[in-house]
Amino acid sequence: MSAERRRFLGALPFLGALLAVGTSSVGALLAVPLARFAMYPLRRKPGEVAWSDIGPTTDLTPLAAPVKMLVEIEQRDGWRKMISTKPVYVTRTAEGRLRVLSAVCPHLGCSVAWNDSRRQFSCPCHVGVFAEDGALVSGPPPRGMDELDSTVEDGRLKVRYQYFRQLVTTREIIA
Amino acid sequence: MSRLVDWLDRRTGLQHLLREALGEAIPGGARLAYVFGSGLLLVFLSQVITGVFLALYYVPSADHAHVTVAYMVKEVASGSFLRSLHAYGSSAMIIVVLLHVAQTLIYGSYKGAREILWMAGCVLFALVLGMAFTGYLLPWDQKAYFATAVGTNILGEVPLIGEWLQRLVRGGADMGTLTVSRFFVAHVFLIPGAIFAFVGLHVFLFRKAGPAGPPSVEAGRQRTELFYPRQLLMDVGFAVTIMVCLGAIAWMWPAELGPEANPADTRFLPRPEWYYVPVFQWLKYWKGSSAVVGIVIIPAIVAVFFVGLPFFDRSPERAPSKRPVTVGAFVAVLLSLALLGVLSVVEDRRDPAIAEQLAAQREVDRQFTAEPFEPEESPASLKTAKAALADPATARGKAIYEAQSCDACHGDAGQGTPGASALIGLAAKYPADELQRVLKIPTQEMTDGGMMPVDISDDDLRVLVAYVNALR
Numbered sequence: 001m002s003a004e005r006r007r008f009l010g011a012l013p014f015l016g017a018l019l020a021v022g023t024s025s026v027g028a029l030l031a032v033p034l035a036r037f038a039m040y041p042l043r044r045k046p047g048e049v050a051w052s053d054i055g056p057t058t059d060l061t062p063l064a065a066p067v068k069m070l071v072e073i074e075q076r077d078g079w080r081k082m083i084s085t086k087p088v089y090v091t092r093t094a095e096g097r098l099r100v101l102s103a104v105c106p107h108l109g110c111s112v113a114w115n116d117s118r119r120q121f122s123c124p125c126h127v128g129v130f131a132e133d134g135a136l137v138s139g140p141p142p143r144g145m146d147e148l149d150s151t152v153e154d155g156r157l158k159v160r161y162q163y164f165r166q167l168v169t170t171r172e173i174i175a
Numbered sequence: 176m177s178r179l180v181d182w183l184d185r186r187t188g189l190q191h192l193l194r195e196a197l198g199e200a201i202p203g204g205a206r207l208a209y210v211f212g213s214g215l216l217l218v219f220l221s222q223v224i225t226g227v228f229l230a231l232y233y234v235p236s237a238d239h240a241h242v243t244v245a246y247m248v249k250e251v252a253s254g255s256f257l258r259s260l261h262a263y264g265s266s267a268m269i270i271v272v273l274l275h276v277a278q279t280l281i282y283g284s285y286k287g288a289r290e291i292l293w294m295a296g297c298v299l300f301a302l303v304l305g306m307a308f309t310g311y312l313l314p315w316d317q318k319a320y321f322a323t324a325v326g327t328n329i330l331g332e333v334p335l336i337g338e339w340l341q342r343l344v345r346g347g348a349d350m351g352t353l354t355v356s357r358f359f360v361a362h363v364f365l366i367p368g369a370i371f372a373f374v375g376l377h378v379f380l381f382r383k384a385g386p387a388g389p390p391s392v393e394a395g396r397q398r399t400e401l402f403y404p405r406q407l408l409m410d411v412g413f414a415v416t417i418m419v420c421l422g423a424i425a426w427m428w429p430a431e432l433g434p435e436a437n438p439a440d441t442r443f444l445p446r447p448e449w450y451y452v453p454v455f456q457w458l459k460y461w462k463g464s465s466a467v468v469g470i471v472i473i474p475a476i477v478a479v480f481f482v483g484l485p486f487f488d489r490s491p492e493r494a495p496s497k498r499p500v501t502v503g504a505f506v507a508v509l510l511s512l513a514l515l516g517v518l519s520v521v522e523d524r525r526d527p528a529i530a531e532q533l534a535a536q537r538e539v540d541r542q543f544t545a546e547p548f549e550p551e552e553s554p555a556s557l558k559t560a561k562a563a564l565a566d567p568a569t570a571r572g573k574a575i576y577e578a579q580s581c582d583a584c585h586g587d588a589g590q591g592t593p594g595a596s597a598l599i600g601l602a603a604k605y606p607a608d609e610l611q612r613v614l615k616i617p618t619q620e621m622t623d624g625g626m627m628p629v630d631i632s633d634d635d636l637r638v639l640v641a642y643v644n645a646l647r
Contacts, residue, residue: 019407019408022415023411023415026418026419029422030221030418030422033252033253033257034257036253037228037247037251037252037253038228038231040250040251040254077553078232079242079243079245079246079250079548079550079551080242080553081551081552082553083553086587087577103583104583105583109583110583111580111582112580113578124579124580124627
């Protein structure tokens with residue numbers, strides 16, 4: 001190592017450290033918004049689902065059997081929104097409370113159909129059978145039909161359409 | 176630590192490189208006047224980084240550009256800050272370029288076998304102006320659209336090839352989605368690529384010629400100082416100061432986004448960014464047949480003198496006081512530009528109709544920026560509705576499609592899901608009767624995929640197939 005080189009490098013530690021700390025702290029400060037910006041899509045919470053309107057409860061008063069209704073749901077895909085219709089079943093409990101069931105089979109996601117003559121729900125894909133209240137009767141599904149959050153507001157039934165994890169025994173929101 | 180450095184050094188020659196970079200001899204010693212070049216490089220680097228991140232959300236087309244910018248500004252975390260940093264960064268580039276040019280010119284640093292170095296710098300200056308011009312259109316809001324409409328109109332004034340040039344830049348006679356694509360490509364690929372190349376050339380030639388030092392050659396001879404540590408400290412200090420100022424301005428006064436461009440708006444008054452205002456004002460004085468003089472001939476003469484400066488000003492004398500023509504001409508051009516800028520502002524203020532319209536435009540921009548983000552409705556959700564409404568048979572078919580739970584696997588609009596293939600475009604592959612047959616008795620491949628036979632009346636089946644065929 002030449003004497004010049006040694007002298008040159010000898011000056012490095014103090015100033016070099018000062019420069020390194022100064023610039024890297026400014027750099028780190030600027031890296032925070034960059035990271036937040038890039039990771040924004042990862043931070044969207046699944047809880048923010050809007051209420052979709054099903055219709056006036058008066059239309060659902062004489063409810064002898066579960067009735068299939070179509071709800072319009074808005075799905076966000078980044079900067080665009082997709083409006084799609086999803087089928088749900090509206091039923092009434094023994095106490096007269098309205099319940100809304102997702103038509104998505106908890107087995108593999110096919111749409112469950114109501115069979116009026118047998119008074120049962122059946123899934124066309126793998127013959128899962130559910131009772132009038134959505135409880136599992138027979139077949140491969142691991143649990144009964146999923147109930148969706150619903151509420152009555154100003155005489156209109158509203159539902160929060162969500163998707164649930166398939167092939168597990170408990171109702172687990174995924175989106 | 177030292178073993179790691181040695182290991183790296185043996186493989187990369189890092190120590191040698193570092194010594195070359197930091198051990199550069201500066202005649203006359205370190206000065207604050209020399210910080211602008213590296214400062215410029217750092218702001219450019221910041222523009223590259225923020226630009227790459229903005230591209231994560233931006234879509235270069237006339238129907239999506241504005242909504243994607245609105246999305247990143249209003250919804251995405253730190254989006255407004257990063258876009259402001261990028262937008263104000265362009266102003267910082269212009270300011271530091273001007274400081275860098277002024278320093279070089281006043282110090283006479285372009286002299287002494289530095290002609291190519293100077294000209295490479297001139298190309299970089301033009302490229303920076305080009306970045307500012309092309310980037311301005313990309314948000315596709317009112318002011319972006321109309322400022323660029325004016326800017327590209329000026330191209331049409333160029334003799335002989337003007338109209339052709341304008342169409343080339345716009346991608347057609349009018350501004351539209353092809354213009355956005357072209358400006359995007361220029362802003363993101365072509366000009367930055369050229370900037371990297373010319374920065375490389377500029378820095379290489381600078382190291383070849385060496386720092387010019389102070390205008391007084393004696394002062395340069397008396398004392399020489401290495402780049403490290405004092406000059407490096409000044410350079411880094413300047414760069415950090417610019418970045419901190421930019422960050423503070425972007426944080427406190429975020430850049431605004433106006434409503435989406437509306438080419439039908441006849442009332443909108445286009446006004447360019449501040450650095451183009453002098454040019455904008457200058458062009459007002461040249462109308463009709465004389466336009467060519469003001470738009471092409473005079474700027475071309477100024478440009479030739481500017482680029483060719485090292486060839487015209489050949490004396491070795493560098494002291495500004497002994498070069499009154501060059502320094503005087505430069506100061507005169509700067510003052511004229513400043514005067515034109517002031518005149519433009521004064522004229523806008525003096526005319527009440529213009530002042531009112533400009534104030535109204537600013538207010539509209541402010542309001543739009545404050546409004547919550549409105550997502551764009553995907554055309555996919557409208558198409559199926561249209562298909563269903565167009566023909567009663569397909570409307571009935573859609574009902575059957577849903578009743579048979581076809582939508583569960585093939586999607587609401589036949590677009591397909593992870594569970595089953597898309598049905599869109601099936602009509603091209605199968606004739607209607609063939610489709611009816613495989614729906615009744617699916618092929619082995621279909622059954623393996625989980626498809627169930629469709630057990631409905633022939634009439635219903637015919638309607639279902641009509642719906643599937645109508646899917647687009």
